[in-house]
Amino acid sequence: MLKWLLILGLIWLVWRFFLKxxxxxxxxxxxxxxxxxxxxxxxxxxxxxxNTINSGHIEKIADNIFCINPKSPFRxxxxxxxxxxxxxxxxxxDKVQNYSESSYRTTNKxxxxxxxxxxxxxxxxxxxxxxxxxxxxxxEERKKSNPEWHTASEKDKEDLLAEFRNEAIEHVYGKxxxxxxxxxxxxxxxxxxxNLKLDVRITQLLNLFAGDEELYNFYIxxxxxxxxxxxxxxxxxxxxxxxxxxxxxxxxxRQGKDIPFEIILNSLRLKDINQFFSDRINKNFYRKQKxxxxxxxxxxxxxxxxxxxxxxxFFQLIVPEGIDINYLKKRHDYAYATAILxxxxxxxxxxxxxxxEKKRIFSKELNTKIRFLEIDAQxxxxxxxxxxHNKKIRITSANLPxxxxxxxxxxxxxxxx
Ligand SMILES: [Zn+2]
Ligand SMILES: [Zn+2]
Numbered sequence: 001m002l003k004w005l006l007i008l009g010l011i012w013l014v015w016r017f018f019l020k021x022x023x024x025x026x027x028x029x030x031x032x033x034x035x036x037x038x039x040x041x042x043x044x045x046x047x048x049x050x051n052t053i054n055s056g057h058i059e060k061i062a063d064n065i066f067c068i069n070p071k072s073p074f075r076x077x078x079x080x081x082x083x084x085x086x087x088x089x090x091x092x093x094d095k096v097q098n099y100s101e102s103s104y105r106t107t108n109k110x111x112x113x114x115x116x117x118x119x120x121x122x123x124x125x126x127x128x129x130x131x132x133x134x135x136x137x138x139x140e141e142r143k144k145s146n147p148e149w150h151t152a153s154e155k156d157k158e159d160l161l162a163e164f165r166n167e168a169i170e171h172v173y174g175k176x177x178x179x180x181x182x183x184x185x186x187x188x189x190x191x192x193x194x195n196l197k198l199d200v201r202i203t204q205l206l207n208l209f210a211g212d213e214e215l216y217n218f219y220i221x222x223x224x225x226x227x228x229x230x231x232x233x234x235x236x237x238x239x240x241x242x243x244x245x246x247x248x249x250x251x252x253x254r255q256g257k258d259i260p261f262e263i264i265l266n267s268l269r270l271k272d273i274n275q276f277f278s279d280r281i282n283k284n285f286y287r288k289q290k291x292x293x294x295x296x297x298x299x300x301x302x303x304x305x306x307x308x309x310x311x312x313x314f315f316q317l318i319v320p321e322g323i324d325i326n327y328l329k330k331r332h333d334y335a336y337a338t339a340i341l342x343x344x345x346x347x348x349x350x351x352x353x354x355x356x357e358k359k360r361i362f363s364k365e366l367n368t369k370i371r372f373l374e375i376d377a378q379x380x381x382x383x384x385x386x387x388x389h390n391k392k393i394r395i396t397s398a399n400l401p402x403x404x405x406x407x408x409x410x411x412x413x414x415x416x417x
Pocket of ligand 1: 380381382383384385403404407408
């Protein structure tokens with residue numbers, strides 16, 4: 001009991017100290033205060049933030065292979081990228097500091113970058129490769145022990161397999177916020193996409209977004225919704241109107257009269273078509289296809305329609321020739337799942353480093369030696385919960401979180417018994 005009171009008191013004191021120092025930060029030169037507070041030998045060469053937790057300069061491992069955080073408790077290495085691209089990835093991830101950007105936004109940005117650069121994270125690939133045999137073994141056992149499996153139809157087998165896969169991940173890994181990313185990497189994009197010809201085409205497509213990850217995500221989301229063959233009606237004050245106009249500028253959407261007329265008609269409600277042409281038909285059409293055929297047979301159909309609606313309000317996506325949508329989707333999913341796992345790993349490492357920095361400040365301030373961290377593993381995987389939850393480890397330990405890719409073990413300062 002006393003131990004917990006002490007820990008709570010300690011946390012409270014650390015927070016108070018941080019709030020105080022944050023206020024005085026605003027009055028003084030941030031860089032100077034940051035250096036005094038965190039006693040960092042040097043800040044990263046990419047982040048603009050002054051109070052940067054130092055996870056080291058980007059390190060070249062080999063041609064097109066870079067470690068973005070060599071001083072972190074968990075190194076992240078990317079292959080297939082340039083130094084400049086490694087810097088961009090690091091810069092994006094450094095937004096975890098001081099919550100300067102939401103995790104959603106950072107993950108989206110990272111997804112775009114990973115897909116654009118066609119970058120692979122070596123540690124993520126190793127993690128999945130290590131997990132896969134354990135998952136497959138479990139699935140095989142479930143097939144053997146399930147009497148239904150042996151007599152099931154092909155369709156039922158698909159259904160059962162999906163069930164076994166979910167069970168396997170939960171049994172072997174556990175249920176965390178990134179389980180879904182692991183599932184994608186294990187089953188949906190296996191084997192990891194790698195098709196040179198298509199990769200070149202997709203890179204050309206992604207070049208068009210020139211770094212605008214919001215527009216990229218908007219485009220991909222619409223493609224995934226399956227709306228390529230349809231026209232969308234977007235009024236001038238529509239929330240996404242600007243996105244559509246931006247897509248037109250880069251040649252990935254068309255508008256109004258540039259859209260085949262039949263596609264616009266298809267996007268209208270039958271009720272509206274009947275109404276627009278009511279003075280030419282004896283009775284309403286009950287089937288849309290029939291109504292469209294009738295409209296197309298009218299030589300002045302476009303003029304009639306233009307009297308009722310603004311054709312400029314219609315937009316349609318363009319997918320450049322030679323782009324395989326399934327392949328694009330796979331590459332996007334792969335990048336997205338990888339981005340989630342990298343984000344979790346990077347932020348866990350960041351909090352560990354930040355806690356260690358807090359210890360330095362706190363020890364000095366109160367003249368107390370703190371040599372241990374206590375791990376909260378309740379949001380991490382099965383293995384971490386078993387091995388680390390509520391356990392104390394030395395600050396100098398080589399076993400600081402993250403313990404693996406996607407690890408969500410958090411540390412706090414702990415007093416000794
Ligand atoms: Zn874990
Ligand atoms: Zn963990």
